[in-house]
Amino acid sequence: MQLNLEWAGAVLVVTVTDPRIDAASAVDFKDGLRKAVPSEAERIVLDLSQVDFIDSSGLGAIVAATKALGPNQPLELAGLTPKVASVFELTRMDSFLTIHATRSAALAVAAANG
Amino acid sequence: MQLNLEWAGAVLVVTVTDPRIDAASAVDFKDGLRKAVPSEAERIVLDLSQVDFIDSSGLGAIVAATKALGPNQPLELAGLTPKVASVFELTRMDSFLTIHATRSAALAVAAANG
Amino acid sequence: MGEESCAPVRPTRHDAAKPPSVRVILPSTPLGVRKGLGEINTILRASGYSQEECGTVEIVLAEVLNNVVEHAYSAPGDDLIALQIGPARAGLSFLVEDNGREMPEGGPPIGKLADKHSDLLSLPEGGFGWFIIREVAHDVAYRREDGRNRLSFRIAVG
């Protein structure tokens, strides 16, 4: 599972460059994310704009990562493509997670919130 | 690979109770047959009436076993089911190997030949 | 699980799609499922289904097939899953068959969702699969026959 890391101040932007977070890659994704995020990160933006498909394993991995990072390192999502967005909506996970239209929108909000 | 052994005088009847002698089981079959036949066996009847399918690996294993046992311990076949018989015919192996319609036919011939 | 309730992955109706009749056999492994979904997507696109409709089919099949891999068979190995796709009165019909273990309660789980009022930290990290299936698919039926699991359902696309 390919993850691209980039800092915007204290915000870590993690871009998933694989087109799928599915049963074949969810464990890898969760491990990769855990290793990628240092304690200095005050906020994490997960850029999913290159992800074309997610299934319930991928969804579970994102929920698990969000819970593991906890309220002090909020994980926020950005750039959901249509199929991915519909899975979040279908499972109502869109009402529990913070989702931004784009990565820049996510960073703008992060900057405004300090 | 399940082989059933039974003696009829000095004739050893080996019944293959698995439905397939194929690429997944041919090596096992060849090993099993080698271990099953003691030097006392003067003739071996391989009862294939429970075998529903054989491929070229299984055919090769039978040819190899026949060659390894040699002319002093002739290996003869009995009870070929239709699909199995057609593979022996197709490859012309039916003209090199001794094939009996049934196991009792094989034993009758063996008894007549001493 | 009525037509009304599946708003987010709403099937669009048009006349172009021609339901294929196809059988797909795939390895019971995560990568086998991924590959099979790719093939099915190609077939459905070629049959005139929209990208959105293909996405609807893909998410349901992903959940059904991954459940077989993870729950019906013990460990990824040489096991296979057989899938039949064909025309239905309204949409496409699907039949998924495997030789794995029987469904735990003799039938597929209900599939429930997190409580609306629960907070993030109490969210479940799994169990979304059957909720998605029941939310999107129709006429879900399960039977155990000849040591085989047979799960059939319909998806309203086309």
Added chain:
Amino acid sequence: MGEESCAPVRPTRHDAAKPPSVRVILPSTPLGVRKGLGEINTILRASGYSQEECGTVEIVLAEVLNNVVEHAYSAPGDDLIALQIGPARAGLSFLVEDNGREMPEGGPPIGKLADKHSDLLSLPEGGFGWFIIREVAHDVAYRREDGRNRLSFRIAVG
């Protein structure tokens, strides 16, 4: 390899069989091939092919698929074999694809048989595979494309 030469596994003609459209993805392992042949057999029987016709298809596919397992791929692992079955002008058409190594001479072997006059002890213990394929199948064609082997042929059943 004309229609005349495949006497022992002779296809019978009747009107009941309806050629199915099948996509198969198999693990490149001996057991994967065995299970795949079982699923294909089930589908062909359900499509109206006789037991004898299914046997004809099974032996050819067994040889083709086991060759991929044994010769194209280095060792049984996560490799996959893709197989497509569809209707042909006369019979069923097959396309087998793998990502393994190229056929040694740039094409499938001729497949030859033991000399009629040889004795038992000089019989070959292998190499029957391609003889069987060429004896039973028609229109055998091989091409190497995009690092993939594509072998197509037709079997005159149905």
